[in-house]
Amino acid sequence: GAVVSQHPSRVICKSGTSVKIECRSLDFQATTMFWYRQFPKQSLMLMATSNEGSKATYEQGVEKDKFLINHASLTLSTLTVTSAHPEDSSFYICSATPAGQGAGGYTFGSGTRLTVV
């Protein structure tokens, strides 16, 4: 089955630094990947849609200059949290589905727990 690998699983960084999170589709190509954010005991909130070879589409209220998304290949999307602050601490999850599969079930990465101190 489709596998999405997300790295790192856990990261602690200092305020003001930047953190990069990788999302890879291991056995399929994904023209589109999605990035979600999840606060404790809450649901997933879509942050942005990552499109291979073009600019990401951000949801309303998500700062594109703070959450930089790069989708340079059909198997890799990265989310960079720039100038991180404690309020950026959260659980970040990516998802993808094989191209051409249509509106089916998505495969999710295992998530990244970001703690900004």
Add this chain to the structure above:
Amino acid sequence: SQQGEEDPQALSIQEGENATMNCSYKTSINNLQWYRQNSGRGLVHLILIRSNEREKHSGRLRVTLDTSKKSSSLLITASRAADTASYFCAFYGSSNTGKLIFGQGTTLQVKP
């Protein structure tokens, strides 16, 4: 907000009992999906039900869909302690851009 609503928010049952979770949504949908999330982990796709289906089974899972009421339910029969997790319904937003919108989730605790 397009986000779906789920109830109950939390559910605690004994092993062997059935667990029922409900999801309501506001948009038109092509399908509705259910996912499971163990604490601090990613999501696992459980089952997908299409808009022209009313009921679907997968092992101990039974999902129903009522498009007239814009609601779905997930039933887990003969629950096990290993079923302890959060369960989310998800559907595509009305703009049909492939964006998956999640319900608020139900946290299920199954006591051994």
